[in-house]
Amino acid sequence: MNKLLPAAAVAAALGLTGCGGGSSAESSPSAIATSTIKVGVFDTNQTCNQLFAKDDDSRLITASTFVANLPTEIDKSQRTLAKISAGDLEFVANTANEAMKPLVLDLAKPLKDLGESDQSGFDREAYKMAESKVLEKCSTQYSSYQGNKAARAAVEKAEADVAARKAAEEAAAKAAAEAAAAPKEYAGFGDDVVTITKHDTGAQAAIIQHTGGSNFAVHTLDATLDTTDLLVNTIGNYSGAVLFDARSRGQTTALKITAGGSWTIKLVPLTSVRSFDGSVPITGAGDDVFYYKGATKAVTFTHDGSSNIAVHTFGTRPDLLINEIGAYTGTVVWAPGLYQVTADGNWSATLK
Template identity: 55%
Template sequence: MNKIAPAVALAAVLALTACGGSSGGTSSVSATASTFSVDTSCEQLFNKGDEGPMFAAATFLTNLPDEVTKSDQTKAKILATDLEYVAGTAGPEIKSHVEAMAKPLNDLAAADGKHEFVAADFKEAGNKIIDLCPDQAGDYNKEKSAAAAEAKRLADLAAKKSANESAAKAAADAKAAADAAAAAPRDYSGFGDDVLTITKHAKGPAILVINHTGGSNFAVKSLDSALQSTDLLVNEIGPYSGTVILDGQSRDESTALEITAGGAWTVTLKPLTGVKSFDGAAPMTGHGDDVFFYKGTAKPATFAHNGSSNIAVKNFGTTRTNLLVNEIGAYTGTVVWAPGLYQITADGDWSATLK
């Protein structure tokens, strides 16, 4: 089967940039009764554009596979019948050209085995029809141009939207990465006594996670820019592991820590965004010094501690700091548990259960 190459079919039959004329010559139509027949036939041939009788046939023949199937032959017969219908009502000026377009389709539908046709005849018939239908061909060309322009406009909008979305995502990812890097914990370590210079993530309260392995006194004080003590954060004997608030009450911004130790120690500085939180649906529990947010509503809470040294519970509310518990040893009691940041100072297990 000889396929019609695009240069033969779509470049010939659909060559509408010079509607009203072609390399195959021109044909004049007199203002007689046949003019109405030509116009009617033109409307029928160009009706539905690419899906109409003329262009559907050209597209079909252009895209035929090398091995033609029974389904292809059935399709060819349908297309030929559509063209023959137009030819049956067409005037003599256009009838023979429509029939010339239908012939290769009928030949293909009736073929038994290999089928060949003269592509030049199909091309000439298509060019003649374009000559005879300048208005319809021009309208088709305008519609195709408008459709192509609209398709390009939509494609450009889609590309721009995609580019904007990609840029927005890249910016969001970059910001998230920068925020994550800016909020990343800052680790310090040492052995024995030291004055440790620190850099906070932002002004205001921060969190220190502190560990000590020595057997003697271990103390940590916060210092301001003049190296004046602002708060005693830890004061224990022997090994220590806990979390404390830095600059929770002090108006001065700490820039260093004074460490008294008999062994190795580590300090991890975190922003408040790294603090765990509770909503009160389940009991809040922990061991030793700890810091957390309570994000529920104010309720009575039973607080319990099983340690032997000082147990203190502070709530850093929106307007003031409340000392809820300050006892020595084991403790059980009911206190008002309000939303806010909490600091627990303890040497044993503790829990807070809302009522």
């Protein structure tokens, strides 16, 4: 950027005094022109500072980066960029001293030729030769740039290492959480007693299926193999989700299965069961476990089965909300919490 000189400096450069002009030699056009050039130009150091100002965004580095990445097939956009870069360098040359001006112009010329013509190639050799001469004159600024670049690279590497380490830790934590939440599966045929490992202490959900025509029952057992609860008791095929250890009656360590066919049991953490907020009805078929996360409201519940229909809530105040036989339609109050539905037919819950 051109610098504006104080009026006194301009007057001194032109050989003017407060009483009138100086000698005829000092007032001659050639003397005035020479003095003006000397005042208007930068020294080599200032020119180099202009070329390297803003590090990677500087005029010289921008031009050199452009040249380094210039493709073999040159299109209109590259010619435009070359012309812009040449203009930036010529701007510096306009205020450069006699030693630097030709060097900077030589640097700009291959870029200008590319930007203002339809030539298919770029004179890289001419540019590189001009660049090496400029770098020789601007060795101090170039060394400073290289040092800043190395420092930036070190900071960027450190930041990248921290980000990579954080990403790895997050990925490991996510994988561990997914592994911890993955269903624990057990399968068999006929009667059996299966030792289980729960995801955590307290309530646990089990997704159970049975294929067979005879009685199917699943009991929970404690550490002494005493029966603590009856989860399923039906005839024939079965598919549903049930809740166990929801009340403080010790931790289940095994399941006793009575079956005439094949069966599977998947233990899932409560974080994996479905939930609804009441904005739309929730529906299901058979036994199920879910969370209600809406406000306390009246709910119309329907069931079209023929056997027991029961709805337990395990919120802040555990309660048996519904306990009927066969088809059912009624309205009860639901509060936020965990719910267990025991049913043999289709059911729905709709907030009023």
